[in-house]
Amino acid sequence: MTNDAVLNELSVTKLIDAPRATVYRAYTEHMTEWFAPRPWTTPSAELDLRPGGFNRITMRSPEGQDMPNEGVFLEVVPNEKLVFTDAFRPGWVPAGPFMVVIVTFTEEGGQTRYTARARHWTEEACKQHEAMGFIQGWGICAEQLAEVAERLAGRV
Numbered sequence: 001m002t003n004d005a006v007l008n009e010l011s012v013t014k015l016i017d018a019p020r021a022t023v024y025r026a027y028t029e030h031m032t033e034w035f036a037p038r039p040w041t042t043p044s045a046e047l048d049l050r051p052g053g054f055n056r057i058t059m060r061s062p063e064g065q066d067m068p069n070e071g072v073f074l075e076v077v078p079n080e081k082l083v084f085t086d087a088f089r090p091g092w093v094p095a096g097p098f099m100v101v102i103v104t105f106t107e108e109g110g111q112t113r114y115t116a117r118a119r120h121w122t123e124e125a126c127k128q129h130e131a132m133g134f135i136q137g138w139g140i141c142a143e144q145l146a147e148v149a150e151r152l153a154g155r156v
Helices: 020-029 123-131 134-152
Strands: 009-016 041-047 054-060 066-077 081-085 099-108 111-120
Touching (some): 009 134
Antiparallel strands (some): 041 054
């Protein structure tokens, strides 16, 4: 038996030289500093960190075009795990589902293994996301997250 969710998964991982709580804080409280791959920016990020809570994040292109992203948190385990989806808008309003994101923060000897997995409903959506530059873009964002977390931890 195969698991279609895993088959339609893209992921990025990064070992960050900061404690897990600091990486989680950088992720949740400093999103405007790291969420979009430079030269893109993130002018706004609102997170209601609870199951059923919303996330509203706006990315801005270098040309000034805004790309809003909305979703709902499915699971929130502070300092350990965040699961959210764009299949719903706040208030459980159905939206065109594209992915479920699972972010984990795992302690590794005083550092943190950050892993972000994007699971897609279909193989087509997964391939589309990969073609949009998932590996490069999410990899850049992981580097930017590491910069923020390491700064907050006083390790830079």
